[in-house]
Amino acid sequence: MDMDKRTNKNISDYIASIAKQNSRLLKAYLFGSYARQLDKPESDIDIALVIENLDDDERFDLQVQLMLLAARFDSRIEPHPVSSNDFDSSNPFIVEIKKTGIEIEPRTPNTWYSQQGF
Numbered sequence: 360m361d362m363d364k365r366t367n368k369n370i371s372d373y374i375a376s377i378a379k380q381n382s383r384l385l386k387a388y389l390f391g392s393y394a395r396q397l398d399k400p401e402s403d404i405d406i407a408l409v410i411e412n413l414d415d416d417e418r419f420d421l422q423v424q425l426m427l428l429a430a431r432f433d434s435r436i437e438p439h440p441v442s443s444n445d446f447d448s449s450n451p452f453i454v455e456i457k458k459t460g461i462e463i464e465p466r467t468p469n470t471w472y473s474q475q476g477f
Contacts, residue, residue, distance in 0.1 A: 388460035413442035
């Protein structure tokens with residue numbers, strides 16, 4: 360199933376909302392089945408959110424806040440907060456996001472899908 364315009368807008372609006380609330384959001388990446396256009400109706404929408412100097416103590420609270428916010432836009436959005444310190448690692452999860460993910464500029468999120476041909 361190709362992503363529809365409503366889903367694209369929900370993703371963009373979600374990221375824009377986070378960017379307004381959290382100045383530490385550096386990058387956002389759409390990854391997983393949606394980024395590869397292999398999604399099914401039950402697929403979640405994986406979004407990695409690179410947060411400047413996110414420490415382990417605050418990660419859980421931020422994850423909860425991001426999930427509550429995601430539910431307002433699309434219940435399928437699955438946020439994955441990642442510290443900017445970890446984002447330069449060779450962790451296989453991070454490598455996969457960088458390799459197959461679609462970077463979405465947090466301050467101008469409405470341009471990614473036209474650039475990617477969605």
